[in-house]
Amino acid sequence: MLNDLRELVRYRELLITLVARDLKARYKRSVLGFFWSLLNPLVQIATLTVVFKMIMRYGPANFGPFLFVAFLPWTFFQLAVMDASTAVPSNVRILKRVYFPREVLPLANIGANLIHFLMAMVVLFAYLAFWVGVSFSWQQLLFLPLIVLLQTLLVTGLGLAVSCASVYYRDVHYLVTVGLSLLYWASCIFYPLYSYDQGGTVVKGLSDSPFWFVAWINPLVPLVTLYRQAILTNAAVPDGGMGVEGQLLARLAVFAVAMLVGGYALFNWRKWEFPELT
Amino acid sequence: MIPSIEVADLWKRFRLYHENYGTLKSALLQLWRNRSEDLWVLQGISFQVFPGETVAVIGPNGTGKSTLLGLLGRVLRPTRGTAVARGRVSTLLDLGAGFHPDLTGTENLYLNGCILGMSRREVDRKRESIIAFAELEKFIDVPLRNYSSGMAMRLGFGIAIHYEPQVMLVDEVLTVGDDHFQAKCYRQIEALQRGGCAILFVSHDMAVVRRVATRVIWLRDGRIAGDGHPDQVVDAYLGAVAAVGGGG
Known part of the structure; x- marks a missing residue:
């Protein structure tokens, strides 16, 4: 594995070039360019706000920011894993001709999605600061790079595993689609992890439901909750149990590192066979 | 030897x-x-x-x-x-393998060069000479989708040769x-x-x-x-x- 890492470092320029290719090619011949990647989450957030807030009258106050903070990391996760499932098959022709560490293909997709995510986060902060008027707690915001890093490790591990498996089984692509739509509802995007009192009415969280165990098996639950705690602490959108960040962080870190090591090991174990199979 | x-x-x-x-x-x-x-x-x-x-x-x-x-x-x-x-070791790529149709000739030149194993700086140095060899001066900023197969091949061959x-x-x-x-x-x-x-x-x-x-x-x-x-x-x-x- 160490040798594989060294080889990857040698090919870092290829990785950078492929990330640039992804970013450039995605919005060629489109007028809105990068803003398309914002439009999708924006439309979804608007729709969900209308459905939950105005029709069903559910949910925490400041539902918009509450959703937005969860939605951007979710979009990053979703797109990176989806792209990874097609990374190897869509580059068969180069794969069969030239040697390079095969992991640069899924890694390039993940890198491009990470850059998109970071640009979208800038927009999120502008929205929170100027539109909603959130005042940030700088001590909490210091956690943010760490959370982004852990998410990137998690996404990378899962992406490598998925892109490797997709070479062997077509089903993986469909499995990923189904799995993602399940995760979409199981990751505390629309509801908090911990219940809390909001002016007399209690907003119910995942940990008070029969599905409390999901918080222990789905790394996106601590991930999304941590994003909320880091960004929205002072924003009248409490997420209950303050002081649990440490524990959530530990849970997320274990998942992220395990996923990364496992995914990378799986990919390296099999990557030599790719040109023979695709 | x-x-x-x-x-x-x-x-x-x-x-x-x-x-x-x-x-x-x-x-x-x-x-x-x-x-x-x-x-x-x-x-x-x-x-x-x-x-x-x-x-x-x-x-x-x-x-x-x-x-x-x-x-x-x-x-x-x-x-x-x-x-x-x-x-x-240089490999002459298949027609169009490693090229992206939406990117321009120059962008593809960097992409293909890096796939072959060149550093970006090396591509910087050899760019003009590759373009001249492939006789693509007029088309180098055009997306590759508009190239004929012969033009794409010339670009590919030019890059492979300049890898030394x-x-x-x-x-x-x-x-x-x-x-x-x-x-x-x-x-x-x-x-x-x-x-x-x-x-x-x-x-x-x-x-x-x-x-x-x-x-x-x-x-x-x-x-x-x-x-x-x-x-x-x-x-x-x-x-x-x-x-x-x-x-x-």
């Missing part, structure tokens, strides 16, 4: 999976059954190529010519034995392009030969083989059936093709 290409007792096995391989269901259904058949594409091949030599690999389809190139280019792994190409390879692997692509550009390619190949580059190329065009190669290796059923002077081996090969009607 140290050989540029060294192949010693090289064996390569491919697993042929049966039709519905590739779905989870069939994998589960066939867990207890023998799922694959072995196909030995290369069966104990040994040869060396020294700097300055240009070796053509000939033989009927399915005898392992492309597999041999893949093994030398480290795309495939030998089942047994060794296949080593020393120094900077010590070993060049070419699979069946030399015959594309107009006469003018082909003549230019041959001059470049001769310059590479003089510079000590070892070239290994696969071709079915015996005229090209006789013209360019300094040595020919004839593969038959995964083994070397002939290795020597181009005219001798090509004549023997053509004789065998005429006699059996298939050459294999």
Whole structure:
């Protein structure tokens, strides 16, 4: 594995070039360019706000920011894993001709999605600061790079595993689609992890439901909750149990590192066979 | 002299999976059954190529010519034995492989150069010269989708040549392009030969083989059936093709 890492470092320029290719090619011949990647989450957030807030009258106050903070990391996760499932098959022709560490293909997709995510986060902060008027707690915001890093490790591990498996089984692509739509509802995007009192009415969280165990098996639950705690602490959108960040962080870190090591090991174990199979 | 290409007792096995391989269901259904058949594409091949030599690999389809190139280019792994190409190894890409249709010529130049193993700085240095060689000055900022296949090929060949390879692997692509550009390619190949580059190329065009190669290796059923002077081996090969009607 160490040798594989060294080889990857040698090919870092290829990785950078492929990330640039992804970013450039995605919005060629489109007028809105990068803003398309914002439009999708924006439309979804608007729709969900209308459905939950105005029709069903559910949910925490400041539902918009509450959703937005969860939605951007979710979009990053979703797109990176989806792209990874097609990374190897869509580059068969180069794969069969030239040697390079095969992991640069899924890694390039993940890198491009990470850059998109970071640009979208800038927009999120502008929205929170100027539109909603959130005042940030700088001590909490210091956690943010760490959370982004852990998410990137998690996404990378899962992406490598998925892109490797997709070479062997077509089903993986469909499995990923189904799995993602399940995760979409199981990751505390629309509801908090911990219940809390909001002016007399209690907003119910995942940990008070029969599905409390999901918080222990789905790394996106601590991930999304941590994003909320880091960004929205002072924003009248409490997420209950303050002081649990440490524990959530530990849970997320274990998942992220395990996923990364496992995914990378799986990919390296099999990557030599790719040109023979695709 | 140290050989540029060294192949010693090289064996390569491919697993042929049966039709519905590739779905989870069939994998589960066939867990207890023998799922694959072995196909030995290369069966104990040994040869060396020294700097300055240009070796053509000939033989009927399915005898392992492309597999041999893949093994030398480290795309495939030998089942047994060794296949080593020393120094900077350049592979002439398929028409359009490694190119993105929406990116411009320049953007693709960087992409393709990096895929081959150049650093961005190296591409910076050689860019003008590659564009001039490919005669694409007027089209270099146009998306590749608007290129003709000949233009894309010129760009690909230009990049591969400017890599300054010590070993060049070419699979069946030399015959594309107009006469003018082909003549230019041959001059470049001769310059590479003089510079000590070892070239290994696969071709079915015996005229090209006789013209360019300094040595020919004839593969038959995964083994070397002939290795020597181009005219001798090509004549023997053509004789065998005429006699059996298939050459294999």
